[in-house]
Amino acid sequence: MITMARLDKLILATVALEEARQYVAAGGSGPVYIARDTEEQQRIAMYLSRITEGMVHDLENGILIIVRH
Template structure:
């Protein structure tokens, strides 16, 4: 049970929803967003969380 969870990347279809420190990946469709999130998560050994507003975050726990 670690408490140092970190956001490694953000994948979004709407750039106006996001900002800040983590790398942001822009997707043009829901399929592309999912694909990018999947690839990032596997590459970073991290988890995908769905914020349900078209934004995915890739976080490591």
């Protein structure tokens, strides 16, 4: 749904590949999960997305984020 000017887009969790670990700094919202490979990363992201009803976005640097829209 298109919502206007509200702070409800929250990053619920971050799923990073092992080699992308250095691109996630501490702070911000949600836990950071480290995955061994892309397959595991996709699976964790899918689970988190289904559980939190959030949407998975790809930052294209080995990091997926789950966002509640």
